[in-house]
Amino acid sequence: MCLAIPARVVELAADDQAVVDLGGVRKQISLALVDGVVPGDYVIVHVGYALSRLDPEEAEATLALFREAGELLQPGSAA
Amino acid sequence: MNPAGELLIAAEWDGLGVTRAAARNSRPHAAKLLIGRSVDEALALVPALFTLCGKAQGLTARAAVAAARAEPAPDEPARIAAERAIAAEAAQEHLWRLLLDWPALFDHEPRRARFAELYRRLASAGSGGAETAREVGGQLLDLVAAELLSGFFTVAREPSSLAEFASRARRGGTVGAALADLLEMGTHSPPQGMAALLPGADAATWAAELGGVPDEAYCRAPTWQGAPAETGALARHHGSMLVKLLIDRGHPVAARLFAEVVDLSDWASRLRHPLANDMPPVLDAAPLGEAAGLARCETARGVLIHAVCLEGDTIADYAIVAPTEWNFHPAGSFAREGSGWQAPDPETARRHLTALVLGLNPCVPFQVNLAEAGHA
Numbered sequence: 061m062c063l064a065i066p067a068r069v070v071e072l073a074a075d076d077q078a079v080v081d082l083g084g085v086r087k088q089i090s091l092a093l094v095d096g097v098v099p100g101d102y103v104i105v106h107v108g109y110a111l112s113r114l115d116p117e118e119a120e121a122t123l124a125l126f127r128e129a130g131e132l133l134q135p136g137s138a139a
Numbered sequence: 140m141n142p143a144g145e146l147l148i149a150a151e152w153d154g155l156g157v158t159r160a161a162a163r164n165s166r167p168h169a170a171k172l173l174i175g176r177s178v179d180e181a182l183a184l185v186p187a188l189f190t191l192c193g194k195a196q197g198l199t200a201r202a203a204v205a206a207a208r209a210e211p212a213p214d215e216p217a218r219i220a221a222e223r224a225i226a227a228e229a230a231q232e233h234l235w236r237l238l239l240d241w242p243a244l245f246d247h248e249p250r251r252a253r254f255a256e257l258y259r260r261l262a263s264a265g266s267g268g269a270e271t272a273r274e275v276g277g278q279l280l281d282l283v284a285a286e287l288l289s290g291f292f293t294v295a296r297e298p299s300s301l302a303e304f305a306s307r308a309r310r311g312g313t314v315g316a317a318l319a320d321l322l323e324m325g326t327h328s329p330p331q332g333m334a335a336l337l338p339g340a341d342a343a344t345w346a347a348e349l350g351g352v353p354d355e356a357y358c359r360a361p362t363w364q365g366a367p368a369e370t371g372a373l374a375r376h377h378g379s380m381l382v383k384l385l386i387d388r389g390h391p392v393a394a395r396l397f398a399e400v401v402d403l404s405d406w407a408s409r410l411r412h413p414l415a416n417d418m419p420p421v422l423d424a425a426p427l428g429e430a431a432g433l434a435r436c437e438t439a440r441g442v443l444i445h446a447v448c449l450e451g452d453t454i455a456d457y458a459i460v461a462p463t464e465w466n467f468h469p470a471g472s473f474a475r476e477g478s479g480w481q482a483p484d485p486e487t488a489r490r491h492l493t494a495l496v497l498g499l500n501p502c503v504p505f506q507v508n509l510a511e512a513g514h515a
Contacts, residue, residue: 063144063167064190092255093262106190107235107504122187129172 065126066102066119067110080105146467146505148496150477152488153512160477160492162467166503168355173457178204181454191232191502192438194224194265196445196459198422199436203445206342206424206432219413222421223272225436226409227265230279231258232439233372233403237287240497241396242313244490245320250313257282264410276410283404287314297380301388304381318396321494324487326389327480333391334367334472336374337442337465342425342435345444351428352446352456360468361460367471370441370462371500372398375405391476392491395498402439431456440500441465466499473499485509 067080067089076092080103090109091097102119103110114122144166151159169188173181182204186197198221205213213221238254257278264275284292290310291298298304301322309319340348348363362368373391376382376398385394409421424434431448441462448456467473476495482488492507 063169064188064193090251092251093258104190111190118187125172125184 063126064104064122066114066122067105068119069097069099069101069103069110071099072097078110080110144503146463146496146501146503148477148492148505148507150488150492150507150509151512152482152485152509156481157478157488157492157509158512160473162473162477164359164463164467164501164503166461166463168358170358170457170459171355173454176454178449178452178454181457192228192440192443194228195422195436195438195443198225199434199443199445200447202422202424202434202436203432203447204449206426206434207430207447207449208432209426212424215414218422219269222409222413224265225421225438226406226413227261227272227275229437229439230403230406230410231261233399233406234258234261236399236497236500237314237403241317244493244497245317247313247316253286272410272413276407279407279410280404283400283407285312287312287400288318290315291381298384301384301390304384314396314400318393321393321396322390324491324494325481327391327476327491328389329391329476330479331475333386334369334468334470334475335363336377337363337368337370339375339419340435341420342423342433345435346425346427346433349427349433349444349446352431352448353458353460355458358458358460359464361464362468367468368465369472369499370465371395372402372439372441373498374441375437376401392494392498395500396494399498399500406439438462440502461502463501463503467501485511 065082067082070079070081070086072078076090077088078091078097079086080089089105092109094103094110094113097103097110097113102114102116104112104114147163149161149163150157172188173184182200185200186193189196234254234257238250243249260275260278264272289312290307298307305319305322308315373395377386379398379401382394382398382401385397408415409418422434422436424432427433427446433444433446436443443462444460446458447454465471473495477492480491482491489507489509492509496505496507
């Protein structure tokens with residue numbers, strides 16, 4: 061049940077690989093489980109794989125929600 | 140710390156074995172994000188909040204809200220569609236472990252191409268028609284018999300000893316090879332015994348057990364009748380003859396791996412024949428007091444509970460009790476089995492700990508940090 065934080069696709073690479081940016085941190089992931097991803101798209105990533113593709117509006121809304129809720133989501137913080 | 144949540148395992152090896160192991164679970168309490176929102180807004184948000192099990196989370200939330208509103212149960216086509224979606228998602232989760240994580244742990248080549256192929260087929264089966272679901276379910280059953288545990292499908296009778304079990308496992312299949320490697324690492328009987336296994340209770344029983352929307356402390360360390368319990372494949376299949384053999388002979392981690400394959404077969408059957416009479420419902424719901432409802436859903440990792448209290452069309456309170464919190468409870472299965480066993484070298488210790496974590500199947504990424512006593 062880890063949170064689905066969208067990562068932005070920065071560039072595509074060979075063999076279904078891509079580089080994504082998640083909060084300023086870049087990492088290489090596999091696109092083997094999703095279709096039609098292009099740079100600028102947002103994806104949900106889990107342990108090295110993109111699981112789904114989001115449209116930019118949906119991704120921005122989710123990122124804004126997590127930014128607003130950052131404090132609230134820390135373990136042990138008050139409800 | 141990973142803001143999406145992670146599990147950090149800190150363990151100590153003293154030259155003979157692992158003397159201490161603790162799990163720190165930093166998974167955020169996402170149910171807080173739903174409180175104060177309108178019901179429609181919250182229901183739209185839930186599937187997008189979670190990386191894994193988004194479909195199960197979304198359907199469970201809808202069922203909990205429907206129970207709080209005293210709405211009638213969904214009709215049969217809706218229940219069939221829900222079961223297929225949940226089964227397809229659960230099978231995807233199991234394939235991740237069985238085709239990628241378990242082989243890699245024992246230095247066998249992860250089956251990335253096969254995983255991607257089946258993962259995609261399951262994605263279409265979860266939202267497609269009956270024929271697609273039946274076909275993919277059949278492919279999964281073939282996978283188990285021909286590629287994961289083929290050594291068990293060439294002889295009709297059950298193995299009569301652990302040695303024969305290991306020999307069958309080694310004879311074929313990627314999971315079989317990992318299972319045999321696991322058995323060769325030796326037995327382990329936790330000094331305090333294994334944790335209790337969570338029984339297969341329906342939503343009404345859960346509503347009676349909880350008595351209301353549980354608080355955050357409960358969600359972080361849930362208990363059943365006052366005690367921690369394990370949920371997941373082992374809890375569902377501990378009565379299966381070969382799973383029981385492994386438990387009885389001191390191989391609880393191997394039992395979890397074997398149970399995961401049995402569980403994958405069950406999800407494949409649900410894809411082929413949803414709402415079968417001989418299987419418990421995958422999702423149900425019950426009232427939880429005035430304007431409150433609870434829904435229970437089986438997922439790959441175990442039981443998922445959503446509980447909600449409404450004030451008109453607003454979410455007044457919300458709780459999610461997820462499988463990871465059961466299995467990594469401070470006094471639960473990991474705590475009992477993480478230490479107190481022999482390991483001749485740090486690599487064996489790390490591998491055993493990782494196998495235990497994989498068997499308990501957390502829904503967040505994990506890291507095992509092993510310190511050598513005197514060198515910490």
